[in-house]
Amino acid sequence: MSIYQVQKLIQSVNRDAKSRERFFENRDGFVKEFGLTDEEGAAISQLNIHALYEMGVHPLLLRPFTIIHGVSEPDYLNAIREGDD
Amino acid sequence: MTFACSVSHTPGITAWADAPPAELRERFFSAYGELRGQLEASEPEAILIVSSEHFANFFLDCMPAFTLGVADSYFGPVEPWLKVEPGVSPGEAELAGRLLSACYAAGFELNYANELKLDHGTMVPLSLLDPDRTIPVVPLIINCMTYPLPHLSRCYQLGRVIGEALEADPRRVAVVAAGGLSHAPGERLHGQIDTEFDALFLQRLQDGDAQALQSYSDEELEKRGLGTHEIRTWVTVAGMGAGRNARVLFYEPVVAWATGCGVMCYE
Numbered sequence: 001m002s003i004y005q006v007q008k009l010i011q012s013v014n015r016d017a018k019s020r021e022r023f024f025e026n027r028d029g030f031v032k033e034f035g036l037t038d039e040e041g042a043a044i045s046q047l048n049i050h051a052l053y054e055m056g057v058h059p060l061l062l063r064p065f066t067i068i069h070g071v072s073e074p075d076y077l078n079a080i081r082e083g084d085d
Numbered sequence: 086m087t088f089a090c091s092v093s094h095t096p097g098i099t100a101w102a103d104a105p106p107a108e109l110r111e112r113f114f115s116a117y118g119e120l121r122g123q124l125e126a127s128e129p130e131a132i133l134i135v136s137s138e139h140f141a142n143f144f145l146d147c148m149p150a151f152t153l154g155v156a157d158s159y160f161g162p163v164e165p166w167l168k169v170e171p172g173v174s175p176g177e178a179e180l181a182g183r184l185l186s187a188c189y190a191a192g193f194e195l196n197y198a199n200e201l202k203l204d205h206g207t208m209v210p211l212s213l214l215d216p217d218r219t220i221p222v223v224p225l226i227i228n229c230m231t232y233p234l235p236h237l238s239r240c241y242q243l244g245r246v247i248g249e250a251l252e253a254d255p256r257r258v259a260v261v262a263a264g265g266l267s268h269a270p271g272e273r274l275h276g277q278i279d280t281e282f283d284a285l286f287l288q289r290l291q292d293g294d295a296q297a298l299q300s301y302s303d304e305e306l307e308k309r310g311l312g313t314h315e316i317r318t319w320v321t322v323a324g325m326g327a328g329r330n331a332r333v334l335f336y337e338p339v340v341a342w343a344t345g346c347g348v349m350c351y352e
Contacts (some may be wrong), residue, residue, distance in 0.1 A: 004145055011144050059271030059311065060139045060230060081273050 003056045004035070009034045009044060009056060010065045020068065047071075049079035086251045087127035089326045089351040091262035091319045093291075094136060095270075096205040097342030099168045099212060104341035116335035116348040117213045126212055129259035131177040131221045131246070132214070133184075135318045136263040137229035141204035149196035150235040151243065153183040153188070154224040161203025169212045174203065176223035180256050184223065187250035193243050201226070210263045214314045220259075227321065229264065229314040230290050236301040240280060240317045244324020251325065262322035266336075266345035269310025283345040288317060289351065290323055290331045298323045300321055303342035312344070319349075326351040 009031065012019040018030040023030040043051040047069055052062055066076050097104060098113075105113070124132075140165045143149060156176045162169050181197075188195050203211070207224055225247075228234055251258050266283040269275050289297045298320050306313045323331070335348040 007145060011140060014140070058140075058231065059269075065272035076271075077273075077275055080271075084273065 002040070005034045005036055005062060006040050006044065007057055007061055008035070008050070010061045013068065014061065014064045050082045053080040072080060086248065086261055086325065087090055087129050087257045088124050088259040089262075089322055089329065090124070091322055091331075091347065091349045092117065092120070093265060093344055093346040094206050094209040094263040095193050095268060095339075095342045095344040096164065096167060096209065097339070097344070098209050098346075100164075100166055101341070102168070105339050106341075107336055113335055113339070113346060114213075114346070115180075119334055120348065121174065121214050124259050124261075127259055128257060129220060130257045131223055132178050132259050132261060133174070133209070133223045133225060133251075134211065134261045134263060135225045135227065135321050136206040136210075137263075137318060138204050138206045138226050139230065139317050140200050141206075142198070142226070143228070144349050145231060148231055149226075150228050151193070151253075152196040152198050152201070152224075153181055154184050154222075154226070155185060155253070156199050156201060159203050159222060159224065162208035163202045163204050165207055165210065169185055169208050170200065172218060174211065174218045174247075175221040175224050180221075180254065180258070181223045182301065183293075184247060184297070188246055189244070191246040191300050193246060195225075196234075201248035201286040206263055209331060210261055214261065223258075225318050228313050229317050230311070232303070234314055235317065237301055237317060237320050240321040241295060241299050241324040244348050245327060246327040248327065260282060260322055260325055262318040264314060264315025264318045266316065267309040268312035268344040270312050270343065271300040272310055274310050276343045277310070277343060278340070278343070278345040279313075280338050281336075282309050283336060283347065286319075287311070287336060287347060288347065290319065291325075291333065293318070293327070293331070295327065296324070322351075 331352040
């Protein structure tokens with residue numbers, strides 16, 4: 001498991017227009033470039049917000065990544081709070 | 086140092102400026118306006134802005150604790166949604182170079198950057214304090230995001246060193262700290278604001294209680310949200326202004342911006 005590689009992928013999609021384009025064209029292909037585990041890759045490809053948050057992705061990386069996917073703030077907060085009391 | 090102040094830089098200030106209730110936002114922007122008036126009246130030749138950034142320049146591949154901009158110009162903001170017109174701020178490379186040398190001589194080997202993009206951390210305050218972007222800028226960026234973070238005692242001491250360097254420097258420099266206060270952007274705690282924590286922090290600044298200002302543990306700050314680590318910038322400027330009186334112009338928990346918002350000046 002490499003939280004660094006997961007975050008590196010997210011940073012490149014967040015910050016670089018070309019990477020963002022390639023990511024949305026072929027998520028699985030893009031994910032392979034970062035050598036993620038199957039679990040990490042699935043969390044990214046399926047945008048499993050809760051899993052990514054639990055993995056330790058920094059909120060200042062995760063929230064912009066979800067904004068790029070068109071996730072509203074209430075939906076984002078619900079996803080990261082899933083299972084909280 | 087002709088003028089010093091400390092302000093919140095939360096992106097809602099410009100990106101959704103109308104979100105808070107009218108009375109509250111009028112008081113907030115009026116306080117920022119008062120700062121602008123004082124800053125201009127002090128006739129600064131440069132603004133040293135001490136802030137955090139948010140993965141705009143620095144990432145985990147190489148994360149610096151302290152970075153001083155030494156460039157001739159800076160582009161910003163990088164956020165297209167910030168509702169601040171993108172453009173270029175002039176830098177003050179020679180002043181930055183002198184400050185850098187003074188820091189190294191005092192044992193602070195800051196990272197330095199000949200290229201630095203400005204994000205909301207610097208652009209929100211600058212767009213309100215110098216909207217025409219005529220005053221040259223020297224950015225000092227402090228890592229307030231990814232552990233480990235520079236200790237508050239180091240921030241305060243860096244402030245002392247820079248404060249002394251500014252007193253000896255021929256340039257008239259205004260200093261702005263930006264960030265905080267309690268906030269937890271993108272976290273489970275998002276939206277929660279610890280008004281007691283913020284009030285105590287502001288009291289310590291007004292009391293000039295250097296020891297107490299340096300005493301917060303990471304756990305204490307994190308409990309109020311990772312954004313609360315940004316008080317490092319306020320503590321750094323407290324070190325620069327040691328001996329000056331701090332006056333709070335505004336503090337409210339601004340729910341619409343999910344941040345305890347403070348506006349403070351030094352006299």
